[in-house]
Amino acid sequence: MTAGELAQPSTAGGGDAGSGVVGIVHLYPTLMGTYGDGGNVLVLARRARARGLDVRLAVVGPGEPAPEDGDLYVLGGGEDASQVAAARELRASGVLARAVERGAAVFAVCAGLQVLGRDFEVSGGAVEPGLGLLDATTRRREPRAVGEVLAEPVNGLPLLTGYENHGGGTELGPAARALARVVAGVGNGGGASGDGLEGAIQGRVVATYLHGPVLARNPEFADWLLELALLAATERTGADGAGCGRLAPLDTPFVAELRAEREAYARSGKLSAESARTRR
Amino acid sequence: MPVRAGVTIPTLLSPERRSVEFRARAAALGPVRESGGAEAPHHGPWSGVFRFCEVIGAVDSPRSAARGRTSSALAAGARPWQARGVPDQTLPLRSRTAIAAGRAVAAASRALGRGRGQVIGGRVMLRVDPQLLARLAAGMEVTAVSATNGKSTTTRMIAEALATRAPVAHNRTGANMAPGVATALAESRAAPFAAIEVDEAHLPAVAAATHASQLVLMNLTRDQLDRGSEVKMLADRWRRMAETLTPATEVVANADDPMVVWAAAAAPRVTWVGCGQWWTLDSALCPRCGAPLARPASGWACPACGFARPETLWFISHDADRIVTPAGPVTPRLVLPGRFNVGNAAIALAAVNARGISLDAALEAFSQVSDVDGRYVRASAHGREARLLLGKNPASWTEMMGVVSDSAALLVTVLNARGADGRDPSWIWDVGFEEWAGRPVWVAGERRFDLAVRLDTAGLDVVGVSADPLAALELAAPDQALDVVANYTAFQELRARLVSK
Ligand SMILES: [Zn+2]
16 A cells, blocks of 8 residues: 555545444553543544444553554554653554554554654654654654644645644655645654644554644544544455445534634734744 | 434524523433444453543542551651741841832732732842842741642641631732742741742742742642643652752652652652542653553552552541541531542641641631632622632643532633643543533633533533623523633633622
């Protein structure tokens, strides 16, 4: 599977994702959930159930084995020590590598993105090996990237809105591609002055720097991940494809207002930052 | 797949329309909740039933039942307070000038309606005399209280109890960095006691400057993460402070919070108090070695390095209805609600007991506290009564949801994300609101849409959304009582509008 193959929302099936069972594995929420990223799992589960899908959720704590038959593995952000602990446990167990090998989807945020990469640097300068599921390397980056982000997804999804808070700059290698192009904010922050890229996609491994939680602010993004998970579930169970396709649209109260407000705020911040640069 | 009926709640109703709707439908329109019955059976690692409160373990984790009663030579603590003559030390001219200048600026600030003036006045004082804190504190027994949550309430309890014996300098308006402390000490120069709450990050500096002889350390949890104030960083900072202490300073510390224990254990003299930890998400890892902590019945322990909860002579009972002391159990008679306030009372009790205040006198003083700088106050507007509750981070918001749980009042939640709140309000997703699914809630504040999305996702019934929380009071049914949970700046603003008049 090439990096871009799943970048477009699938159009097969025509509006009914069928009666699938989707297994979501929430990895180490106690370690990797510092910025409300646990909300991503809540949103996924709720949106799946609103479509009549059965959701099996496994919440995996440190030291516990993760299920081998998940369809979507979710990893949030966290502080340095937690991040290193999570990376070491995942490398030792190999569960994510096996899951990706058999076609499961993975969604990671911030420190989770860094953990999925080849390696990452923590404060103090130590470089920790990652899982190598994303062709990405992360080094410390000054100053810390903190603030609202807007980014235009490469796969036609609506504008992504989120909040970033990270001290890492991530550079993507040729096997991975960016999830989005930054409109406001920093994003991956690769390269000396930032490369304008946000997040990463490699096969069914999807990662972003955005908190918010990002799936609460971007429901279409959540649905796209669910569609990936459904695809994985269909392959896993050997069903005949009834579980594939687009999910029906779902009205989510208050999200339109939230998105509009955050977008306006991020754009105004971008303008004031630009005018500040101009004045200098 | 059709969208299930009830999923869509109209989102752009005017406040009036929503209010009408609220009055009319009560709980008729049920929350969006997954119907039961179709859950996967519980097997293997799959939990089957989705319950966020299980995920974060924050809402209702049972307290460990039995507490050890091993004696610690340092824990008994009953060091009688030596009544001392109030020293009328004449301050140097520089200090007197500083205080006068600070007072003038504070008065001007008040006159201009720019707040209560303690901070700006204190800033001026410290600029004129950088040594002022030490000079003011020289004649005082200073108790410095710090925590992410509960420091104002606990400091207030300590101040009330000490005040049964002698005057107390107390920064009761919560100005808890060096300037606010300077103002409080300057206002009560003759007091032999000082009870000051101190911001977590500023504790080492303020404790050193005031030569605090007692440090009360309660909890460290996530708060204002956009400032990069990681919990472990603060714990390490506290630990470095504790390493510099001499036995002249007594540390009274919460044995139930591993981060606090990590810091306090470096001090030469510690009284441990088991005052509870219900928010465990920020102490998942051993602060000493980084391994995941175990939570045995005894509290917490690191399976890897043996770092574990110290045994205590002071602790709250399993149901948080009694405080066990070295002299036996006592019953707190608090007006303040919530088990966390029993925890606050427990550590305050140990602290003032070490200052020579009897248990009875202290408990009596605690029972007089009905509100703390606007928290828990019942205010009224538009003919309706609202109880004001401060929920400034996920741990305290979770506690406040517990307080309002059994209340018939309409819940009003208010969220801002200004600098003092932390610019990133995503922590609302760390609160297990799912437990209150179905409850009607009004949502207000500058970040009301973030909160509305969160509460709707949790299955609460969002009956109204308005920028101004007072719209809820205005539009609720005439005899409707309200419980308002607001985060920091939202709370400050409400208090200013409803209480300080
Ligand atoms: Zn350890």
